[in-house]
Amino acid sequence: MRVLVVYYSRTGNTKRVAEALVETLRQRKCNPTLEEIVESKNRNGLLGWLRAGTDATLSKQTGIAEMKSDVSEFDVVVVGTPVWAFTATPAALTFLRRYGRRIKKVAFFCTLNAKGAKRALARMQKVSGKEPVAEASFRAKSIKTGEFVKEVGDFAQSLIEKAAEKD
Ligand SMILES: Cc1cc2nc3c(=O)[nH]c(=O)nc-3n(C[C@H](O)[C@H](O)[C@H](O)COP(=O)(O)O)c2cc1C
DSSP states (O other), X not given: OEEEEEEOOSSSHHHHHHHHHHHHHHHTTOEEEEEEOOXXXXXXXXXXXXXXXXXHHTTOOOOBOOOSSOGGGOSEEEEEEEEETTEEOHHHXXXXXXXGGGOSEEEEEEEESSXXXXXXXXXXXXXXXXXXXXXXXXXXXXXXXSTHHHHHHHXXXXXXXXXXXXX
């Protein structure tokens, strides 16, 4: 099974989960590819943080680089985003708006401090127009302690099983 894992990450948590997911999928004999969603907007510093919150709240579109991978060549595309202001990031939503129609099957995950996972995942589903075969959320705390690795294993398993089911 060919799986593409794409992620947006400002401070590294979502990147860590995406990398662990790719490693797990590789161990389970999938054929994963990892690619970052690269946003053109600078989100560094206090001003970047403040703008990030308002852009997410206002559901703003943003500039992202063209993806190197052809999303239509994969059996499943997994999209990872941090939660910003109780929703998904502008970069992840822009990715889904741009590429959603070409994706066969989709799965979502988000990383967060405490609240907003359900809303962020629902937003990704709405924007992509696709029901995910699997979804998961990971707390920043469990990413720091390393506990998230087991949760990643569960997520990988459920996405492999569900993606293998016939439509
Ligand atoms: C602008 C902004 C808004 C955020 N809003 C939320 C939120 O609504 N709920 C939450 O639990 N965490 C929130 N967070 C925390 C991030 O979701 C969390 O730290 C995430 O793991 C960061 O991912 P990253 O390191 O991949 O960028 C916010 C972070 C930023 C920068």
